[in-house]
Amino acid sequence: MTALEKLPLGITAGFDKQDHLQVIDALRGYAILLVIAVHSVGYVSELVWPVKRLLSLGFYGVQLFFIASAVTLLMSWHRSTGPFGERCAKFLIRRFFRIAPFYYSAILIYWFAYNVAPGEFSFELLFASLFFYNAWSPYWIPTVPGWTPVPGGWSIGVEFCFYFIFPLLALLVTNLRRSLVFFGISLLVLIACSHYGQVLYPEIAQEARANFLYFWPPNHLIIFSLGFLLYHLIKHPGISQRIVDSQITGNQASAAMLLTFLVISFYGVRKFFDVTSGLPPTHLLLSMCFVPWALVLILKPTGYAINSAITGLGKVSFSAYILHFAVLGYSNTFLHSIWPFAKEGVASIAYEISFLLITVVVTRLLAEFTYRLIEQPFVHFGKRMISSWY
Template sequence: MPEAKGKMEDDKLQFVDTLRALAIIGVLLVHVSQHVDGLNGWLQKGLSIGAKGVALFYMASAFTLFLSLSRRSGDKRERTSAYLLRRFFRIAPLYYVMLGIYLVVNGTGPRFWLGDQEGVTATNITAHFLFLNGLNPYWINSIIGVEWSIAVECMFYLFIPLLFKLIRSVRHATWFVVMALVVSFGLNTVFVQYPWINDHSLWGHYLYLWFPNQLPVFGLGILLFFIWKDERHWKSIDRVSGGWLLVSVLFAFFGGMTDYLMGVGLLLGAYALYHWQPIWLLNRVWSWIGRLSYSMYLTHMLVLGLIVQVKLPFAPLVSLTLMFIMTLLFTIGLSWFTYSWIEQPGIRWGKKLISRMKPVHKQGDSVKESVA
């Protein structure tokens, strides 16, 4: 019976894989569209929404991190060091490999994200390996072209153990979302006026990508977890919580914080996906793409760099469709390889290291080990 219950719960969590799949599809669409000339202006704007796929990644990440910690909360031997090692081996092995590959393929010369700097320095590379590239506007996105989100996510990882202790309900999660929104707005308002660098265009991009600006979306992922966890689901949002959420939406609307408004829409969509369980979105294909999504995120820029070398003599919309299909298929193929030979072995290395850290129990003690 416990196994059947676990299987049923995993089936219900299939929507998280689909969220990741939709996120990577959105990211691929927006990056492919940037290489197609002559697209209709409205279509271009519509496709640009695909960039919000990163917000879906963040939301899914916050949800699963809280879920993972809640499942381990009964294990008193679970330490912060084990949590950090688990996160490190989930992210780092493939990330490090791809950093090396992109440095070889793209070199270390000037590019947009380096601003007025001459090239990628040893300090920049070191910051990337330490996941600290998000602290510098010249470093945050200067090697792979999408690594900014990994730096931001790793920053969020550091706060998770504390947040897990402090946020225990839907109301707590709501307060956190509101506070994160206010802090984000306040910091961006101040730092727009006091840039750290002379390149105002680059500085504006940095303020969009940096951790404080993304924090409210992580908060929405935590809120999604508590709504999902409570058997009452949406009814678990009491009048106080609902009122604060409404205030946050109005604040974002009048403050021009469209990303937060999109995040609220994604929250509603994520819950609808879980609640209605549409078979055309919840199936093995979407789950498989969702599991490959991290590899796809890091490899698709390599694939796209090759695809764009092919000049297609078609109308813009046809060229977009063909380029997207080719990029998607080749990225999936390459990502299956990296997932099987880098991602999964890395996760297993982490599990082995964590298991060796477990205290040795006296003979006769019965302890159930669980390292996911």
């Protein structure tokens, strides 16, 4: 029996049969840690630059979410049976009841948590968020001043845009070669939109336009294509077997990923493809590094990187993503009121670490509550609806 066959259910043959992978939860756990880390920086104004520069890469935890999402969606799609139209309907129902109920609830949560003035309310913004097309305009995402129904809601909009085209992609991108073609096409889309997007919305400031070009869906199609690539690398018997038989371990891959973070932190935050210089955006570079790291962890699910703390956080990562914006604000207010030391220079590192620990722990506890109270009941409701209709 080969090392590959000793893995649970066999990675290539049985990968799709697995309803749940702890490794995917671990990836999501790291993704939400990155997101919390980058958003914490804004609360520690005197944080020393080397730490701030490194934590700024937490900006790309969202891309790790997208990659993990693409893999799990493909696993679910290939477990599904029936005609294409029926599979599409089942897929969209599952995704709607997985995301929408708590996302909609968060609009009310943040209306009161942020004490939004009634005059800031906008039906246009509300509808854009409710129907998940909010990432297509700088006026519906946090690029220009105004009400934001759900902080971070741009990524939910991008994800749902991907859901709408996912069944067709799953039908067409069926092997490793086709996933490479998908990546190539997505790269052309990224370059074209980075170039031609510069003339969009000339009335807004350059920085706001750069933010929009980062947020909008065409800039992230390539990240989902990397998720397809990761899935088909896992499913490829030759490649997966060579990795399983190799000397590399999950710990080594994780150490290499940490080193990569350090190196790319010097590259800086580049939000879209610079056509004149040929420099790729940072989210693409880092996401391309996420793929081999995730591949090794999935094929060799052992080591320090996969532990109960990180998988538990990953399990409730959607709730954590929605809630952490509010938790950051309240945690900072609390810590600021009791902090007995300075918050400048080297002392700022201690404050940042304490701030992150409090935020992560509180977010984890609250997310467990909303996961059980809101997320899971609606997921089961969606499943019952599918069972009754199909």
